[in-house]
Amino acid sequence: MxxxxxxxxxxxxxxxxxxxxxxxxxxxxxxxxxxxxxxxxxxxxxxxxxxxxxxxxxxxxxxxxxxxxxxxxxxxxxxxxxxxxxxxxxxxxxxxxxxxxxxxxxxxxxxxxxxxxxxxxxxxxxxxxxxxxxxxxxxxxxxxxxxxxxxxxxxxxxxxxxxxxxxxxxxxxxxxxxxxxxxxxxxxxxxxxxxxxxxxxxxxxxxxxxxxxxxxxxxxxxxxxxxxxxxxxxxxxxxxxxxxxxxxxxxxxxxxxxxxxxxxxxxxxxxxxxxxxxxxxxxxxxxxxxxxxxxxxxxxxxxxxxxxxxxxxxxxxxxxxxxxxxxxxxxxxxxxxxxxxxxxxxxxxxxxxxxxxxxxxxxxxxVPRKAEGFQSDIFPPAPSAQPALSAAEFFGGKRAPRNMLSLETGKGVSSSGSVPTASAAAVAAPTPATARPASPTKTAAAPAPAAASTPAHSVSPVKPSPAPAAAPQPAVGSEPKAAPAPAAVSTATPTSNGSSTSSSEVADLKAAIEKLRTAVEERDTKIRHLEQENETLKANQRKAREALLNSLRRAGEEDEVQR
Missing domain, CATH: 2.130.10.10 (YVTN repeat-like/Quinoprotein amine dehydrogenase)
Known part of the structure; x- marks a missing residue:
């Protein structure tokens, strides 16, 4: 040791x-x-x-x-x-x-x-x-x-x-x-x-x-x-x-x-x-x-x-x-x-x-210190409240170091951290090596998968809106090798009927959701009022109990004095 x-x-x-x-x-x-x-x-x-x-x-x-x-x-x-x-x-x-x-x-x-x-x-x-x-x-x-x-x-x-x-x-x-x-x-x-x-x-x-x-x-x-x-x-x-x-x-x-x-x-x-x-x-x-x-x-x-x-x-x-x-x-x-x-x-x-x-x-x-004044060795610059990027810049691919401030002066200082360009991605590519390493240069010409993966993020939550547009597609896709004319004819009528029915269904669903939301809000409001009344009753009960105990205590003290 x-x-x-x-x-x-x-x-x-x-x-x-x-x-x-x-x-x-x-x-x-x-x-x-x-x-x-x-x-x-x-x-x-x-x-x-x-x-x-x-x-x-x-x-x-x-x-x-x-x-x-x-x-x-x-x-x-x-x-x-x-x-x-x-x-x-x-x-x-x-x-x-x-x-x-x-x-x-x-x-x-x-x-x-x-x-x-x-x-x-x-x-x-x-x-x-x-x-x-x-x-x-x-x-x-x-x-x-x-x-x-x-x-x-x-x-x-x-x-x-x-x-x-x-x-x-x-x-x-x-x-x-x-x-x-x-x-x-x-x-x-x-x-x-x-x-x-x-x-x-x-x-x-x-x-x-x-x-x-x-x-x-x-x-x-x-x-x-x-x-x-x-x-x-x-x-x-x-x-x-x-x-x-x-x-x-x-x-x-x-x-x-x-x-x-x-x-x-x-x-x-x-x-x-x-x-x-x-x-x-x-x-x-x-x-x-x-x-x-x-x-x-x-x-x-x-x-x-x-x-x-x-x-x-x-x-x-x-x-x-x-x-x-x-x-x-x-x-x-x-x-x-x-x-x-x-x-x-x-x-x-x-x-x-x-x-x-x-x-x-x-x-x-x-940290115990005898010396007075700012102790710079234990107070490195801290992240400031000033963002380095907007949300649009971040999602657009921009990178930036943190904005830092001095804890002594409160003024901005340069960031100590570097912005990694390919540190994690390049070193870690062994498993997804086929998809990642090529992306910086050569995959620019072949982002067929990249283009597909990007919408995938936004498509998954937005499935309710494309639903009407997706309904006619199976009708066209069911006869992929048929002549164009019949395909066009078969698509024409379902499109109008499908859109009208789907729009009415969407309107009904929206109305039902709004009604449910209103009912939930009313329920929550009533519960909150009951909760407040319950807390008020508890507070009043506690005050009454304290007042009763104080009166009993005073009565006991008076009895002691009379004796």
Whole structure:
């Protein structure tokens, strides 16, 4: 055993757990068993999957309003089933996306003025007709089955990746709600089981994902729908997660072995087939490990049901254990905020929000330093709120490094990460070698398959509209070798009849759908009113109980005095 201790700036990182007055209490966390973090946050808001009746809902909490939440709290409502995941846009602090079990994505713009109602008295709330919930600005259909995770693109604005229940990752341009609602811009396939986790690389060029089929996959979304690389991952089927290691070509996964040991793997993303570079067995607990990456080359590991948060430093492809934050209160969910929201005056290198019971507890990770002033060695530039690309530029094939800012001055600086041109795709082409390597130059003349694959992404969700046009085609195709004249004659009459009947059927379906939507909205409104009345009754009951106990206590004290 070595007598020397490895030097590290982060060896003595310590957790600074917020006191009770800085926590958020009376939080009603969703009891759904779906594996997500349950909570998301930036420097302005915290979103949390809410335990609500009358359709799915989630709550948005202003960071600057800690304390006990009102019994009746304004919620983001618009889903007809449980909300499974939420994510804040990296470029708009007020813009949040939600994923639901009803197969839709909700897009929300949070209005700060709506939180003024938190200061209302009971009479003011009654006078204003109760608490006003948030409404989505748009709802995007994901294809009918549940949407399990949503992840924003790191460099392009309004680009959202969503993992669907039919084992497809869909990329949406949400800058135009009507366009996003019609179809995804890109669909990534190749999964044979539930998608468990996904993440983007530093520049948003490559996407990496884990699934229940024990595989890890990488995609270059603009090169095709099939994975560029596929490799065997953790042996257990339970809860595998993945996180990209910042501007490095490394990724970290957490999962379980066949013997149910919790593991952490380090991967070279340019050569997944070579297996993990490093394997770490953590313990034999049953909680799913949630990994979080910090640009200080630190990975934080938080287990569901655990009270501790461990952290490791990545250096020269070695994962060095630093220490852990210990607590007797187990966490149900956890999230970390972006680095541009950190408090550099306290040498805070990371900040998390931890769900314990009905409380959200802020936890800061700080580096002890005697010197005052900005510590540049522990605060590298952070990704800024300025996107490098628009959604149209991204889907058009353009690449760009992240826009960065100095945490000392708040001004923009040059990005440290390079834009990969063919790093992942070229190295990973061994399996799809026949389709990929030729695409940059020679396949330009032969994109017959490429042209077919591109529409395939947009055709799959848009099948309802081409249906009328597709109906006449079988009539023509049924006699492909017949003379043109009969084919033209046979097509003429069915076209008009088919279009008239199909248009009337479509109109009837639209009317029925609208009627159902109205009925669902009315039902949800009634349930929400009943929920508010129930919460009011509970609050009044609690006040009456406290008043009765106080009166009994005073009566007892008076009896003691008289005696």
């Amino acid at each position: 070595s007598r020397f201790v490895r030097p590290s700036k982060y060896r003595h990182v310590y957790p600074n757990v917020a006191k009770k007055e800085a926590c958020y209490e009376n939080v009603k966390v969703s009891n759904n068993a779906w594996d997500t973090n349950l909570v998301a946050a930036n420097g302005k808001y915290i979103s949390i999957n809410w335990n609500a009746s009358g359709g799915g809902a989630f709550a948005v909490l202003p960071v600057n309003r800690p304390g006990k939440l009102n019994d009746i709290y304004p919620l983001c409502r618009g889903h007809t089933a449980t909300v499974l995941d939420t994510a804040f846009s990296p470029f708009e602090d007020n813009f949040v996306a939600s994923a639901s079990d009803d197969g839709t994505i909700g897009l929300w713009k949070i209005d700060d003025a709506n939180f003024d109602q938190l200061e209302w008295s009971d009479k003011e709330r009654e006078r204003n007709g109760g608490v006003k919930d948030f409404e989505p600005i748009a709802r995007v259909s994901g294809g009918g089955r549940k949407i399990g995770q949503v992840v924003w693109h790191p460099t392009a604005s309004n680009v959202l990746a969503a993992a669907t229940g039919d084992h497809v990752i869909k990329l949406f341009d949400v800058s135009n709600a009507s366009t996003a609602a019609s179809s995804p811009s890109i669909s990534l396939r190749g999964f044979t089981d539930t998608i468990q986790s996904l993440d983007w690389d530093w520049t948003g060029t490559t996407l990496i994902a884990t699934s229940r089929d024990r595989k890890i996959r990488t995609f270059d979304p603009r090169q095709g729908e099939n994975p560029v690389q596929v490799a065997d991952s953790h042996g257990g089927i339970k809860g595998a997660r993945v996180v990209w290691c910042g501007d490095k070509d490394r990724a970290i996964t957490t999962g379980f072995s066949k013997m149910s040991d919790r593991q952490m793997f380090l991967w070279d993303t340019t050569n997944l087939a070579g297996g993990p570079l490093k394997q770490v067995t953590l313990d034999s607990s049953s909680g799913i490990i949630m990994p979080f990456w910090s640009d200080n080359s630190i990975v934080f590991l938080a287990g569901k049901g655990d009270g501790n948060i461990r952290y490791y430093e990545l250096e020269n492809d070695e994962l060095h254990y630093l220490t852990e934050s210990k607590s007797s209160e187990p966490q149900r969910g956890l999230t970390f905020v972006g680095r541009r929201f950190l408090n550099t005056d306290d040498n805070e290198i990371a900040k998390a929000y931890k769900i314990t019971g009905t409380t959200i507890q802020p936890v800061s990770f700080c």
